[in-house]
Amino acid sequence: MTAGGKAQLSNRTWVLIVLSIVYFVNFLDRSIIYVVQEQIKADFQLTDQQVGLLGGTAFGLLYGAMGIPLARLAERWNRRNIVIFAVTAWSVVTGLCGFCQNYLQLLLARAGVAIGEAGGTPPSHSIISDYFPANRRATALALYTLAVPTGIMMGTMIGGWLASRFGWQKTFMILAVPGILAALLLTTIKEPPRGHSDALIEDGAAPSFGEVVRHALRERAYVNVVIGSGIAAFAAYGVQSFTTAFLLRNFSMDLASAGLAFGLIFGLGSGIGTVVGGIWVDRAAERDVRMRGWLPAIFLAATGPMFMLGYAQSNSMVAIAILFLAGVLSFMHQGASYGVIQNSFPPRMRATGVAAAFMAQALIGLGLGPLVMGMLSDHFAAAAYAGQSFSADCVGAGGVATACKVASAQGLRLALIIVAGAFVIAALYYWRVAAHIGRNTGGKPAAEEGIA
Template identity: 40%
Template sequence: MTPATPPSASKYYRHYVLVLLTLVYAFNFIDRQILVVLSESIKLDMGLSDSQLGLLTGLAFAAFYVSMGIPIARLADVSNRRNIIAAAITVWSGMTALTGLAQNFTQLLLARIGVGVGEAGGSPPSHSIISDYYPAKERGRAMSFYSMGVYIGIFIGFGLGGLINQYYGWRVALFAVGIPGLLIALLVRFTIREPVRGIMDGNTNIEKTSFKETLKTLWQLTSFRYFSLAAGVTAFVSYGIGNFLPSFLMRSHGFDSLQVGTSLMLTTGIGGAIGTYMGGYLADKFGQKDIRWYLWVPAIPALIVTPINVFAMFTPQADMALMYIFMATMLGSLYLGPTIAITHTLVPPSMRAMASAVLFFILNLIGLGLGPLTVGIASDALASSYGADSLRYAIAGVSFVGLIAMALCLLAAKHLPKDLEKSMKQQAQAIKDQNESFA
């Protein structure tokens, strides 16, 4: 397929692509997180434990999400990324709707695995497309705008899921959020043009690179090793806490499904969207003077978020708990955009989808895979001592893990300038060699 007109020809079109891919990511998270707001209803209906809930909303999804992400990202680095995204949406939306037909834990588990397989094809090719529509100096904001889809999805998913669950049940809620995704898949397939790879980096003569070469490149970047782990630890805290917030509000503050959906829609949805965009904005603004700001921006809030999460768990007032949740979500979401942007800056265009997949493999395996499961196991273990309050103690304990992420980000920032200099030299030499071979 012949590449489309360079994206720089139309500022408005590249913004359209960014908005549509952000909408795709929003649906990704609506379908991923809808089970969270429905968890108490499903638990009561099927007699599940907190450990089983943690498995359904975490490890069962994450294991297949991260394992399928690698081969799909490899495909995205050598073929049409738009078509991969459209197919992925079709799979995960269909599997979300099928989840509503599950009659037992095993069927729920299999349906969630299907959602995870589909969603593996969403972000890596989207990241790669965005990097071919936006130059490096704007990439932090573009990636943060895209990453706002996480919280737009949470906003819609919690609000709509809570409302439908309250009046029609959890099965109808899953049908309602799954089916519209099929329409979004058609929009992607027929309105997004596949961009020229490397156009924004002055390197369109791109040679294909192997998975082994990509892994070798990433492993040689000391900063990547540290900040990818930092992202995983940050996600461990955010998923571990976030996936059990509906259950916490119901058990500790007596909320019903509609109150949970509305409250978390406004706190985590809006707070997360603000924090995600601000992360990219601040990184791009200060990173022009010192590239280390791309990692300092995620590091600084970690020290503040930990006590805020603890206050949220133990304040007796529901409105104060929601205020703390809003603050913690906003500060805790600053990391995502800068982390993706700096990853793409450190690797050549031919490796970007795969680099995103490796980053998300680490982030989601540690974060989504282990975070909710750890909180669920801890809550079950503490139940004999603390009863219904076991969940708040489990969540409070997990919040301290965020301090590890801060230390890892600071270590990564120390190595970043040297890694970036080495990467830029290698990419410049590669362009020179390719130009000479074509001459």
Template identity: 35%
Template sequence: MAGAADRDALAMRRRGLTLALLTLTYFFSYMDRQILAILQELIKHDLQLSDTQLGILAGFAFALFYATLGIPVARLADRFNRKNIITAALAIWSAMTAAGGLALNFGHLLAARIGVGVGEAGSSPPSHSIIADLYPPEKRAGAMGIYSLGVVLGASIGTIVGGTVASFYGWRAAMFAVGVPGLILALAVYFFVIEPRRGLSDPDRVVENDQDTMPGLLAGFASLGRNAPAVHLVIGVTLTSMIGYGLTAWGPSFMQRSLDITVLQIALYVAPIGGICGTISAVGGGKLADRLARTRGLHAQSSMVAVLKLLALPFLAGFYLIGDPVIAVASYFASVLLANSYLGPTFALIQGLAPVRLRALWAAITLLVINLIGLGLGPTLVGIISDALRPQMGEDSLRYAMLIFAAVTPWAIFHYWRAATLLKRHAGTAVR
């Protein structure tokens, strides 16, 4: 008993370090996933690819394996050591990112991107589960907000490093530059992350220890499907992710084609400021969500996401409609500042609604839907729409393809509002 108590105390003492390493892992995950965005125009001309092929590489090829393998990995994470799973996954996707720099044609690059998807499937579900065990409900959104910095910083720093290296040494060198350091991080995760006891921060909730009695996959889907607020949160975050992945994957290409901004300018000016705005949004949004949960109830977190996304929508539309590059990019920064706070509160709410022993599975189910629809369809559909509009719109076809995607935002806002309504109605039963 004393040994278990000592291990619990060590896990809590190191939870800041654990959160930092998991966030850094998520950062590398998103950087390796999104590195194609800044390199697309260079790869397009070097390998003679269409926008549809680029969309498949950025979206469907990665998402199909990333999303579907997340389910079996989550089942392993609900049973076995989560730290070891994350370590192995990080090593795999980092090696495959570097291997992408050796591609000589579409097929080679497709295989490398599939490998990245296979590796990254082992990261987020066990990470969500560990964070939920280390932070209680009233602090969980803030912790998840910090974790979600991986998205913002991965995209921005990946653009900075990838764009700068590619400008001087080519896109292949950029692939190596972002892939190899992940192998070193894998060692740090293995040696310094402490595996916490399941349910450590939820002492009032019963944790089932009999592995044989754990519900199966279909039961996991059913348990989530019976929870109406969770269903609306999953739909809301899926639509938001589809829009975000589609626009993020093609943002640098749009700026190069329609705003005459170079790869190096995007890397040195746009990406750093965008990263700062996204960081403020993610961290500030997580802290605000925690405060709202304490003062108004958990439902206020979902309401916050809906309001901020509504305020961001005009600025997002302005990015694609304004012809002046300086004003257009400033409008983009404003939209990022307002809208990038959704991940922390959303994942925290879903983890709070999930049964303790099924947290990794619920995270994987959420990510399955998010990534098959959001990541799988987002970049791919933007590329298809852009190719379809090209005969009429020319180089501006990408501008209008992305504007069409931005117009889906009100649908996502509705589901966050509906989730807030249901959470408020059932106040006191969300965490039990």
């Protein structure tokens, strides 16, 4: 492409900032359910399993199912405009959550939010990859992914404060506004030519879905990243969805304080992990590209035991401090993951490749993580209950009795410890990523092979 053509594109730093703001809003709207779910549970008299279905499965199934169709559109249509439509749609439906009067209505509304959010990330990843060259792509995607913990932190901190004063319904209404503003910001960036940063401009027709699938299956590093990231998401969404409840039930914290603690653990902690992990892996891969698998495996192998230790504590400050360290570790693999995913595909296939990875994270992580957490919590709470029937005595009656509260706290603690162990399983798949990258490159530095 000519120098004049390059000058017509948006400044790539500004593009990264705008798309990161959109991603921030994505997780702002997505994570608010975690801090208000105890209020919702009390209002609608729900079990933890129903809460898990609301916070995860209803969202995850639709998010996963719609990701690939919307990504296929992104490989044919203007990606920026698709993101504008997506953020507008999910923000409007987030506001509608505040008008729900029963569990079924809220379940359907959350599914609607998922459909909108499914159209935001794959096109954004594809745009970023066309603005940033391969040897800087992992860092750019790590900085973009920083919007995830930032959105979680602000969503839970602001959401906890709002919910403690105005209730969960008005909180949803208020948090619909940032997305509309983000949609307006998107109009300031330009759609880049596909393959721009790879010096390979693709103007032809997008490959068929079958071609993309066949290519993906040949990329064994990609396959292992998808499986590993899906299992890591199962553990991450599982523990995230009930950490606020853990703090409320086990330490009698108020909602605003629990939201603040959650924001520090999964917001600030995860933000540090995203940036440090992305830069660390990029630099290590300059010496040996297999570090893109080895380092994430080490990060994840340490994450599981750290979460287990945190949830086992009886002192709130000690628990929060240890969980903060676990939050740092839990996101250190993200930048490397997306770098491997993007570099496994030619430009016209990238949106679908990203969507498939996000589908795995949505179906395995969001779809199953919170639901399994809720089921285990209910099971262990019933086993720990000193009365006749935990379901009859504690769910229908709102769980106000002391015995109900004790059993509920104990059951949730044990469930969190068990689910956190899945991080270690995810580490095994990232270790295999290194083997497949090494087989293709002989362990040569990324710059030498043109791989990032």
